[in-house]
Amino acid sequence: MPSDQFFYDDDDAYRSGGLVAKDTAGDNAAPLSISEISNLLKRTVEDRFGFVRLRGELSGVKRAASGHLYCALKDDKAVIDGVMWKGGAQRLAFRPEDGVEVIATGKLTTYPGRSKYQIVIETMEIAGEGALLALLEKLRARLAAEGLFAPERKRALPYLPRTIGVVTSPTGAVIRDILHRLADRFPSGVLVWPVLVQGEGAAAQVANAVRGFSAIQPGGPVPRPDLVIVARGGGSIEDLWSFNEEIVVRAVAESTIPVISAVGHETDTTLCDYAADRRAPTPTAAAEMAVPVRAELMGQLADLALRKRRCALRPVVLGRERLEARVQRLPKPEAILAAKAQKLDELSERLRRGLQDEATRKGRVLQQVAGRLSLPLLRHRVQVSEERLARIGLTPRLLERRWSLARDSLAPVARVLPQLDPRLPLQRGYALVKTASGAALTTRDAAAREGNLVIEFRDGELAVRAGEGAPPPAPRPTAAKPARPTPPASRQGDLF
Structure with a gap:
């Protein structure tokens, strides 16, 4: 007998059905509508499973435009749909992705529109550290494929930054360690951007702080940092998870200012460390990377100044050494002048003897001449000269006559001479x-x-x-030049 001709009643007995449904006497099972049975199922499921914790792998994760999160939880044998409303989705400490194993807490309910049951998730956590590390590795691989961790993107840190921006909690020990270390090494200006370093909203605050430092314009009222340090103390992987968030990693990678990541202890590694230009094992080490030691710089400057002085004096020292070497090769001044001094002595002696010989010779000549210059001979010559002078007849009257004749001859010339003045x-x-x-x-x-x-x-x-172009003047008759008077002939001959 076909199965569709039987139905199951309250008496657990089969009976044959008719063409048209009819109410029978004593039957208290009134037919229910689809909505009624859906609501009954919904109340039953919600009352029975008002609080459940499910462990499964996320699948089909998507966010609607309204902000709600839709997904499915599955294991190797079954699947259950899940929904997380906007408020709970915004409070998630991680980014849900397909393949992540999670523990979801909420309540079961039904969706009458499709006759399906689902879990309304209130909280969602990663199921254990292994799942968290798997999610971290998956995110790291995706960001590395985009080139955010490429070595060629790393920038050199400024050697001596004037202003250092620090992104950290203002109340923790990290900022005190950084300030103390900077003061010991090289005091610099520090701008602190206070943020949460763990918990809800920490990742967004850290990302906004990094972008805020990059947005500061040079020359403004707030100095633009030359270097940014993102720092946090040690903790578990859950405590440091904010620095693994994609929003933080992208903000650090896009920063226009070189960034040092100092998150956790030396053994802790976050994705922020990969994106930063330099990773420091501790916040104190970050401060040491940021600035050099002032005392060492002063020592280096002093050493360079000493080397500069040595370089400047080196040619002088070498020149002095070469001069001393050449001076040692030169002969002594006494040795150079000895031969000349000896020759001078010889010539002096020869001169003395020559003068004596010449004086002796001239003395003999003088004696010979003195023999001829006797007094009677000189008197005779004077007498002869007087007689010759007397015979000449040179009297003052004759000289006066000659002067008078010369004056008379020059008188006409003296009269004509003024007339010749031009x-x-x-x-x-x-x-x-x-x-x-x-x-x-x-x-x-x-x-x-x-x-x-x-x-x-x-x-x-x-x-x-x-003037130019003047007509030539008419020739003027020239007067005959008067003859120059000749002096009258002397009436007396020349005396001499």
Whole structure:
């Protein structure tokens, strides 16, 4: 008999059904609508499973535009749908992804629209450290594939930053360690951006702080840091998880300022360390990386200054050594002058003997001459000279006559000489034409060749410029030059 011709009633008995459903006497099982049975199921499931914790692997994770999170939890044999409302999804400490094993806490309910049951998730946590590490490795691989951890993206740290930005908690021991270490090594300006370093909202605050430092403009009221330190003390992987968030990693990678990551202890590693330009094992080590030791710098400067002085003095020292070596090779001054001194002594002796010999010879010659210069002989020669002078007849009267004749012959010349003065005609209105250098000009052609002329009048000189194109003057008759008077012939012959 076909199974669709039977139904199961309260008496657990089969009976044949008709074409049209009819109510039978004593039947208290009234038919339910689909909505009624769905609501009954919903109340039953929610009452029975009002609080459950499920462990499974996430699958089909997606976020709606409203902010709600939809997913499925599965194991190797079954699947259950899940939904997490916007408020709970925003409080998640990690980013849900497919394949992550989680423990979801919530309540079971049904969705009448599809006759399906699902879990409304209130909290979601990663199921154990192994699952957390798997999620971390998966995120690291994805970000590494984008090139955020590439070595060629790393920038060199500034050697001596003037201002250092620190992103950390303002109340922890980390900031005190950094400030103390900076003060010991090289005091620098420090800007602290206070943030949460763990818990809800910590990742967003850290990312905003890193981007905020990059947004500071140079020359503004707040100095722009030359270096940024992202620091946090040690803790478990859950405590450090905020620095593994993608938003923090991208903010550090996109920073326009070199970043040192100092999160946790030396054995702790976060994705922020991979994205930063330099990783420090501890916050104190980050401060040591940020600035050099001031005392060491001063020592290096002193050493360089000493080397500079040595380099400057090295040529002088070498020159002195070379000079001393050459001086040692030179002969002694006494040895150089010894031969000349000996020759001088020899010549001095020869001169002395020569003078003595010459004096002796001249003495003999003088004696010979003195023998001829006797007094009677000198008197005789004087007498002969007096007689010759007497025969000449040279008297003062004869000399006076000759002077008178010479004066008479020069008198006409003396009278004519003033008339020959070239400036005498200037008194009668004539002018004298000269060159600029003072040479007299006698012809028109000579004056025309000169650019500047000087005309001398009776009362002074006048500088003029020679005119061009003037008609030539008519020739002037020249007067016969008077003959120069000749002195009268001497009526007496020359005495000598």
